[in-house]
Amino acid sequence: MTASDVSHEERxxxxxxxxxxxxxxxxxxxHTLFYFYGDDEGLGELNEVARRAGYITRGDAESLVLETTMPVDAASFAPVSSMMQSWAAAFQLDYDGWECAVVTN
Structure with missing residues (x-):
């Protein structure tokens, strides 16, 4: 099974x-990061939308990373994950997932 065979919800x-x-x-x-890949036009459009939504963005002509600070428990994260998938579809980009820091109390 490859990563593309696994849904974002499962990942x-x-x-x-x-x-x-x-x-x-x-x-x-x-601190949480979201990774997108695709063409310069789609990445540029996502960059604008993500900045307006409050994300810090960085990238180049082939990739874009969105940064924010947020909880990542299932209830908090599900709507954000859905939005990332929707953005990828809307701008014809590949959404490669996310990563975050480990925080223990």
């Missing part, structure tokens, strides 16, 4: 499971 759950192995419930806000 999100795998990241959260990994956090849990380190004692992280995901409820504490933390």
């Amino acid at each position: 999100d759950a795998m990241v959260r499971a990994s956090l849990e192995t380190h004692g992280d419930s995901g409820i504490t806000p933390r």
Whole structure:
């Protein structure tokens, strides 16, 4: 099974499971990154939309990274994950997923 065979919801759950192995419930806000790949035009359009939505953006002609601080527990993260997938579809980009810092209390 390749990464493309696994839904974003399943990948999100795998990241959260990994956090849990380190004692992280995901409820504490933390630095979170979202990765997109595609053509310069689509990335430029996403860059504008993401900045207006409050994300810090960085990238080049082939990729864009969105940065924010947020909780990543399932209830908080599901709507954001859905939005990232919608943005990828709207701008014809590949959404490669996310990563975040481990936070334990």
